[in-house]
Amino acid sequence: MLALRLTLESFRFAWQALKSNLLRTVLSLLGVTVGIFAIIAVFTVVDSLETNIRQSMDFLGEKVIYVAKWPWKFEKDFPWWKYFNRPVPTVREFQALQRTLSTNNNGIAIFAAVGGNTFKAGSNSMTGCALQGVSYDFRKVSNVSIAEGRYFTNQEIEAARNVAIIGADIAANVFPDGSALGQEFKSRGRKFVVIGVLEKEGKNFLGNSGNDANCLIPFGMFTKMFALNTGSSMTGVTPTIAVKGRDDDPGLLDLEYEMQGRLRTIRGLKPRQEDNFALNRPEMMADAISSLFSVIGVAGAVIGSFAMLVGGFGIANIMFVSVKERTNIIGIQKSLGAKNYFILFQFLFEAIFLCLIGGATGILLVFLITLIPQEALPMSLTAGNIVLGLTVSVVIGVLAGIIPAVLASNLDPVIAIRSK
Structure with a gap:
């Protein structure tokens, strides 16, 4: 009181x-x-x-480790030419990781993208679109929010069928008169059938439209349309391998150690040799x-x-x-x-x-x-x-x-x- x-x-x-x-x-x-x-x-x-x-940066996902040639965070006084001479991730390495990685992950995917494509259906078209080839587990390592339709089936991915999931801007410009589901469009001389439409994201702070101008297709179909960089010719599109970690793996340390060991074995590195790959995580940028x-x-x-x-x-x-x-x-x-x-x-x-x-x-x-x-x-x-x-x-x-x-x-x- x-x-x-x-x-x-x-x-x-x-x-x-x-x-x-x-x-x-x-x-x-x-x-x-x-x-x-x-x-x-x-x-x-x-x-x-x-x-x-x-x-x-949400497209990078959470609890994901990316296999790449270049690290997102450079070590102090590390010679740049060592990074330049590293091999790029390959489909063979992706397949080997699929076979050899234990259950200490929630999915592994490979994907690659090429921008500047034109999509056309009848008299309607849209330029400056991205074509992204993805494997079946891509939706586990990245944010794929579908507003209409569905995601790829495993059979469609394995058979490299000409099906596609398009962004909201592509659907609005190429198919303005109705639903895009089941419709066909043409890009780079190939026809695709729309099985899904992504949720509209709008422009982000970096000025990108996100997935609104992006088109997902099976990775096998993507490799038929574009040459992949094998590391020897240094030409073509460089794919990225991503592995989704488990929630019960704090810091993804167990997954990172296992991936490091598997990749060293796949690339035939001797015990005294340095890693010739980078394991990147979104936390580095964060x-x-x-x-x-x-x-x-x-x-x-x-x-x-x-x-x-x-x-x-x-x-x-x-x-x-x-x-x-x-x-x-x-x-x-x-x-x-x-x-x-x-x-x-x-x-x-x-x-x-x-x-x-x-x-x-x-x-x-x-x-x-x-x-x-x-x-x-x-x-x-x-x-x-x-x-x-x-x-x-x-x-x-x-x-x-x-x-x-x-x-x-x-x-x-x-x-x-x-x-x-």
């Missing part, structure tokens, strides 16, 4: 003091408003950037992105802290003035039995209350900015950033108000009453 009474009394005194000097109050809290706005705006933009980039945005966030927070510093000095100044103006009232309160901690809490609460108003105003300005439609970079104010802004406001209020509050609580009541 005592704490509640102190809080209510302090709130009443703080409100009366702030209301009686409205112009001074507004000018003083501007510094806190600008500081909180700068810090929270930076964190909001950084969080939105990171979220949008991660969403743009960690690099997180590190980059952490640095940007810290830099933004440092810049915003200067504004907060100015705001803190402004709050401290108004509190010293407030103590000076209310010295006589403090003396009267003490003569009537008010304790030192009541006076201290009263002025400290006033400083915190002032900073909270400024901080809340800064957060509100950030929230209003997030309401502006942004196709390139949709922004959202998270609960974590709101809590951070209010917490920083409270801390600034305590630091700015503690010294004036202590001075006010230690005033001699007789001297304070005599002051004018």
Whole structure:
């Protein structure tokens, strides 16, 4: 009850003091408003950037290990020519991994893609489309969301049939008058029958349309249309092998060690020879992105802290003035039995209350900015950033108000009453 009474009394005194000097109050809290706005705006933009980039990389999947020639993260002082001379993944290696890998995975797939294709059906056509050949387990290693129709059957993949799953933009442009399911289109001199339409994704942060302009076909049919890079001729399309890990394999360490051993055996590497392949995971890019945005966030927070510093000095100044103006009232309160901690809490609460108003105003300005439609970079104010802004406001209020509050609580009541 005592704490509640102190809080209510302090709130009443703080409100009366702030209301009686409205112009001074507004000018003083501007510094806190600008500081909180700068810090929270930076964190909001950084969080939105990171979220949008991660969403743009969703096609890489989760808990997936990719077999490739080049690593996504280069080792320090590693000669580039060693990477250049590495062989590329092949269909033979994919088939060998299918046979030899244990049950420590949820699927293995091989795929390759070629862009710049034209799809035509009757008088309708669309250019700049991608043809992607995939194996049956591709939907396990990558996000394949089908809005209409179905996925490939294993028989269609094995027989390399001329069936296709097309993106939403392809369906809308090539088959504008009705459903694309069961319809035929032609590309590179071959006819394909549509068995599925992918869900529309729209353009992502990187400016790509995702799967909207992509067409999936069986990998065998793809190899009939395009030559694969075997590593010897260094021409053709380079395929990628991907293996989906299990949820009960933390960090996919077991799967990575097994894949490393199998690939070394398949490629005939001796025990002392280095790996001539890379095992890449989306976490590598995610960690690099997180590190980059952490640095940007810290830099933004440092810049915003200067504004907060100015705001803190402004709050401290108004509190010293407030103590000076209310010295006589403090003396009267003490003569009537008010304790030192009541006076201290009263002025400290006033400083915190002032900073909270400024901080809340800064957060509100950030929230209003997030309401502006942004196709390139949709922004959202998270609960974590709101809590951070209010917490920083409270801390600034305590630091700015503690010294004036202590001075006010230690005033001699007789001297304070005599002051004018």
